[in-house]
Amino acid sequence: MFPDSKITQGFQCGRTKTTAVPGELSADQQKTLVVRMQKGPFSISTDGSNHTAGDKQFPLMVRTVGENLTVQSELLAVPTCKGSATGEAIFTLIADVKERNNIPWTNCVALGCDNASVMTGVKKGVIAFMKGQQPNMYLAGCTLHLAHIAAEKGANTLPFLPSELLTDMYYYLQHF
Known part of the structure; x- marks a missing residue:
């Protein structure tokens, strides 16, 4: 990871140490x-x-x-x-x-x-x-859940799929 550093050239980190480091850091945060x-x-x-x-x-x-x-x-x-x-x-x-x-x-x-x-x-x-x-x-x-439900219901009433519209727009704009 740090080929130009003499200190890190001798550093090794196997599974045990790699697992322990995030655990210790999160314990301090907690x-x-x-x-x-x-x-x-x-x-x-x-x-x-x-x-x-x-x-x-x-x-x-x-x-x-x-x-x-x-x-x-x-x-x-x-x-x-x-x-x-x-x-x-x-x-x-x-x-x-x-x-x-x-x-x-x-x-x-x-x-x-x-x-x-x-x-x-x-x-x-x-x-x-x-x-x-x-x-x-x-x-x-959660107001986000309510907004998601409202958007989903609204999208279901459209006469086309929003994903198809976005795909068409992408290909249209790609040629500019």
């Missing part, structure tokens, strides 16, 4: 994230993987306020839901990660998620269980 979550407000967002069978992963993205009032978005964890991904099961995944890291519920100000009832349901959705721990929490449903 520690600083957890400290910010313990001390100040944060929002947490998640969306399940699209696997139709088996376990589903729920990456937990967190937004905090960092130095100089900068908003930082970072990955906290990627817990796996074994079995049915109910609102209670997903809530339990989030709660377990928070408890392992001693993060208080009072600092959690919002849940970001898609608009599925398993997430937004007022009785058995993830937000319902989270509001049981932090009643002042805000639900930040």
